[in-house]
Amino acid sequence: MKAISAVRDVGGWEVREDLKEKLQDFVDETNAQQPGFIKVVRHTRQEGLIRSRVSGWRAATAPVVALFDAHVEFNTGWAEPILLRIKEDRTRIVSPSFDNIKYDTFEIEEYPLSAQGFDWELWCRYLNPPKSWWNKANSTAPIRSPALIGCFVVDRKYFEEIGLLDEGMEVYGGENVELSVRVWQCGGSVEVLPCARIAHIERAHKPYTEDLTAHVRRNALRVAEVWMDEFKSHVYMAWNIPQEDPGIDIGDISERKALRKRLQCKTFRWYLVNVYSEMRMYTDIMAYGVLKSSVRTDLCLDQGPNTDNVPILYICHGMTPQNVYYTSTQWLHVGVLSPTIDDDDNKCLVDVNSRPRLIECSYATAKRMKLHWLFTQGGSIQNRKSKRCLELVESSESEFGYQLALQKCSGQTWTITHLLTGTSL
Incomplete structure (x- = not known):
């Protein structure tokens, strides 16, 4: 029996002729030399990345399974250090370290060593290794990681015991975060190994569907509802959707909740405190969404060009530049919620010499x-110190006929889209 079964998902939503006869010819030639070395699992319908990977796991027979994108290349000796770590503790899920293959030239670009995490939309992101790793002064030491980017190696039976991937998710996105949070909260661990290196092609676009964001958002809400307890509000805020009646069908999550209960898993607060302490919490937010004036309800407060630091009015579209958060400390955040405490991206509305x-x-x-x-x-909206109000004033220079100003309050009123449950303004 082989020590490791490698599962690669090669699907998508594009018809690829080279994944038909040419792929089968390659499989036949390889298996003629090494019988049974490659198994191809074909679905009768498009299942998406998440269920495809679980299909690969079901076809695997080795005690350790590696689940990878099709668009990766493996460096020499990548598997041995991972197998050793899993042999020492079967509840570890291990990710190799990633380098980049430029999609247009196929040049290799070395990436710095990183842990792996996510933001509040549950998009994955690279993180600096924790201080505990740097203190070891050993660049080969395993890096304790809050999450997985998506490619990982796991004990085959432990993967089943911990609940596989969430097959209720659709198409793509969020499954890596869900698995990571679940493993940590339910007694396992996640790490990145510097001595196990692979190179990954970051494609110009993902071929799964034209509306990938809708699927990522839906999957993120499944994670939030099952695993994130009171912090699920952060996911709804980041996606700028109401927590009550969001109008998004996330499917049946009863089995996933039962899994959490059966495994006797810890809370998400425990995870934030003990595993992902870099994650920034926003427990003081009372309201969020787009901010509109009664003067022109088709215009919303917008962060405008990042380089200007000048808020503007723009036709309401509800995307990140128009995300506004009002806090119990009476701050107005505008734009993205910084995911980690070492990011200083959070921008606040300020009265600077009578200008917003x-x-x-x-x-x-x-x-x-x-x-x-x-x-x-x-x-x-009145500044507590200057007593000036944020208002709209007519302007011939503005594309929409109005611009933001701070002036003596004239009675103009504002509304924000969503109030958090249990708060009132």
């Missing part, structure tokens, strides 16, 4: 700038 500006919240706080706003739903 977007300044990094930490900087504005340190400099004691005017960043506190009195706001009630359907009421004015």
